[in-house]
Amino acid sequence: MNIGMIGLGQMGWHLAKNLSAAGYPVVGFDPRPDSGERMAQINVTAAASPAKLAAATDAAVLMVLNTEQADAAVWGENGYAAGADKGDTLIIMSSLSPVYVRQLAARAEGKFQVLDAPVSGGVEGARAASLTIMASGPAALQSALGPVLRAMGKNVINVGVDVGLGATMKTINQAMLFAALASASEMVVAGVKAGLDPDTIIKVISISSGGSWALEHRVPLAWQTDYVSGATLAIAAKDMRSAIELVDDLGTSATLAREVLRLVDIGMARHQGKGDDPMMVEIIEQLSDFYIKPRSV
Structure with missing residues (x-):
């Protein structure tokens, strides 16, 4: 074949x-x-x-x-x-x-x-x-x-x-991923500002009930690789729009999905559509006026 x-x-x-x-x-x-x-x-x-x-x-x-x-x-x-x-x-x-x-x-x-x-x-x-x-x-x-x-x-x-069910499964997966990434980004930024070490946060939460794939594999890249993952923020924006289109078509709620898309769009506007999905952490850092990894002057 x-x-x-x-x-x-x-x-x-x-x-x-x-x-x-x-x-x-x-x-x-x-x-x-x-x-x-x-x-x-x-x-x-x-x-x-x-x-x-x-x-x-x-x-x-x-x-x-x-x-x-x-x-x-x-x-x-x-x-x-x-x-x-x-x-x-x-x-x-x-x-x-x-x-x-x-x-x-x-x-x-x-x-x-x-x-x-x-x-x-x-x-x-x-x-x-x-x-x-x-x-x-x-x-x-x-x-x-x-x-x-x-x-x-x-x-x-x-x-x-039925063709389309695979796309539906992927769409809801992506919406869950980026919602988890947004939530994890908020709490890690808060934890570090409170005095916790970011790597210790990842270690503890990853083996606790608040753990997620996004926390383990995306959030730490904010300070480990300067927000680079190989998966773009543009994909996050596209996938969140697909999720909202799906729920609007079905008539179900998308309160969290709409807020995640709003955050992604902030990052897209700031970086002219460029950058990877760990930029979600930077979006929260910017809104919080606090950066996990201090920026050089």
């Missing part, structure tokens, strides 16, 4: 590398000028367009940033849809809104198959092939592509047969 990878950024590059290492012939597409050279390093053949990639593969992974990039890659001129046939499958591993994923699958009907399979675990999980993959789609399709998914992730979980 020939596999395509549309989007070879930090996540897609590692996914393509792991698929190649598992023995799959991999064809990649990425619009960045140096993408061909980078693909050659991991034995991935570069395609001139998503359409050319579709024509050369049986299934292709979509790993792009947002719906705009997804639209261009799938439906744009020389997009995936232009080269795919009914037997081909587009595996959506990007974190896209459930509403958009359902619309994409409906539009693809009769043209190509869609497997909704977003991931959790970040760049670290992509590198180690230890991602959690939340797959939704027809049972037969999930079964046929199971080995492909397992080459990229440790935990491949069937969350339903």
